[in-house]
Amino acid sequence: MNLDSLKQAIGARSFWPKASAKALLPDQNLMRESYLTALDQLEGVNIVTSIMGQRRCGKSVVSRQYIERLWHAGIPRKNILYINFFLKATGDISKESQFMAITEWWIKECVDPDKPCYMLLDEVHELENWDEQIASLFEDPLMPCRLIITGSNSKILSEELSTKLGGRYTTLQVFPFSFSEYCQFVGVEPSLQQVEPYLNTGGMPEVLKIQGAEQRQQLISDIINSTISHDIVARYNPSNPKLLYALIDFCRLSFSQELSIKKISNSVFEQQTVATKQTHSSLIETYIGYMQDVYFLYTPQTYSYRNKEVLKRSVNKIYLGDLCMANYRPHTQQGRLLENMVYLELIRRHFKVQRFLGYRNRNLEIDFFAEKNHRTVMIQVCWQLGDQEENTTLWEREFGNLHHTRSEAEKWLVSLDSDVVSPYKGIEAMDIIKFLRRIEQFE
Numbered sequence: 072m073n074l075d076s077l078k079q080a081i082g083a084r085s086f087w088p089k090a091s092a093k094a095l096l097p098d099q100n101l102m103r104e105s106y107l108t109a110l111d112q113l114e115g116v117n118i119v120t121s122i123m124g125q126r127r128c129g130k131s132v133v134s135r136q137y138i139e140r141l142w143h144a145g146i147p148r149k150n151i152l153y154i155n156f157f158l159k160a161t162g163d164i165s166k167e168s169q170f171m172a173i174t175e176w177w178i179k180e181c182v183d184p185d186k187p188c189y190m191l192l193d194e195v196h197e198l199e200n201w202d203e204q205i206a207s208l209f210e211d212p213l214m215p216c217r218l219i220i221t222g223s224n225s226k227i228l229s230e231e232l233s234t235k236l237g238g239r240y241t242t243l244q245v246f247p248f249s250f251s252e253y254c255q256f257v258g259v260e261p262s263l264q265q266v267e268p269y270l271n272t273g274g275m276p277e278v279l280k281i282q283g284a285e286q287r288q289q290l291i292s293d294i295i296n297s298t299i300s301h302d303i304v305a306r307y308n309p310s311n312p313k314l315l316y317a318l319i320d321f322c323r324l325s326f327s328q329e330l331s332i333k334k335i336s337n338s339v340f341e342q343q344t345v346a347t348k349q350t351h352s353s354l355i356e357t358y359i360g361y362m363q364d365v366y367f368l369y370t371p372q373t374y375s376y377r378n379k380e381v382l383k384r385s386v387n388k389i390y391l392g393d394l395c396m397a398n399y400r401p402h403t404q405q406g407r408l409l410e411n412m413v414y415l416e417l418i419r420r421h422f423k424v425q426r427f428l429g430y431r432n433r434n435l436e437i438d439f440f441a442e443k444n445h446r447t448v449m450i451q452v453c454w455q456l457g458d459q460e461e462n463t464t465l466w467e468r469e470f471g472n473l474h475h476t477r478s479e480a481e482k483w484l485v486s487l488d489s490d491v492v493s494p495y496k497g498i499e500a501m502d503i504i505k506f507l508r509r510i511e512q513f514e
Contacts (some may be wrong), residue, residue: 080160086135101255103252114401122219146188199274205220229242278395299315322391371425373428394411408487427478439452440480451483
């Protein structure tokens with residue numbers, strides 16, 4: 072593609088012609104206000120903003136929603152250069168020489184110098200020598216534009232940016248829809264009746280648009296395969312792709328469960344020799360790291376009064392990046408799904424979340440030890456408690472572990488039950504809806 076043709080293609084796909092504005096956002100569009108507000112708050116700060124998150128979670132839509140916001144604020148259309156490096160129509164732009172030519176042309180011939188200008192680069196890692204290009208643009212006094220980039224691999228982007236830019240960048244992580252956003256998207260009021268449908272469908276915007284179960288599962292499989300091929304295999308070139316796929320299948324089945332590298336190895340290589348299992352243990356740990364890098368899963372650390380116990384646990388529990396990734400029989404595993412949901416709701420609100428191990432003449436494990444704004448809360452998650460007299464063992468396990476810990480932190484038991492009264496002073500029982508309101512106001 073010659074440069075003039077590329078200029079025309081870039082202008083159209085930056086939504087400069089008013090006729091192209093209809094293509095800016097999808098028809099079924101939910102404004103992601105928390106992320107747009109965060110982008111607003113960074114206005115005027117001399118840093119690169121990196122929008123990161125799981126593939127298909129909505130990063131590109133957030134960046135285009137921000138373009139619409141800038142239009143409404145009076146920014147001229149040509150002062151916003153938007154490049155999606157995955158588009159074939161502008162494929163040549165990923166070449167370093169072509170990218171440099173386009174940015175020079177844009178800043179000299181298109182931008183109104185009396186207004187702020189913005190460059191949004193979607194899937195920036197597809198750009199040749201992208202890290203050097205971003206650093207050069209940031210340092211160039213003749214390119215006085217705000218730089219916003221997106222990507223699906225936290226490790227690659229953060230490591231390269233920290234090397235080239237030092238502390239002159241910030242990260243905005245985009246998650247799939249929260250429970251509240253899900254309810255807005257499907258047009259219902261948040262209530263306990265909507266929790267189970269959310270657990271079963273998750274928060275991936277494109278997945279929620281599909282009504283048929285088979286088609287929905289096909290799209291989920293496509294997202295997983297695309298994540299593996301584009302974000303893991305293409306970036307890391309793993310030596311054993313078969314193991315990687317087997318490990319992903321295992322994690323989809325074993326979310327919200329106590330795990331260890333040894334247990335994973337024994338499950339994945341059930342028919343193999345002990346020597347083979349030991350050989351693959353280090354690979355398993357590496358591949359779990361890859362999956363964390365692309366936001367497919369999370370493995371929170373463990374808080375304990377005994378440091379040796381923490382060191383023993385190379386993997387604790389696995390939580391999936393979105394509930395739709397879980398693989399289970401319908402209407403089963405609701406408790407594990409609820410626990411996964413609670414974890415995601417905490418980290419999207421910037422809580423530091425760990426598991427908790429406590430000791431007082433017994434082993435005590437609490438699902439979450441969450442910290443934010445100098446406050447700490449211990450959280451136990453249970454699907455439903457039922458009647459106390461009929462479920463004495465369950466009540467004692469869920470409430471008892473919180474009761475017997477030495478921590479002075481607040482203690483909550485979260486479930487789907489809205490009428491449970493805690494048998495212990497200092498422990499508050501609440502349903503998931505009340506929990507979401509409490510963490511929204513946590514200060």
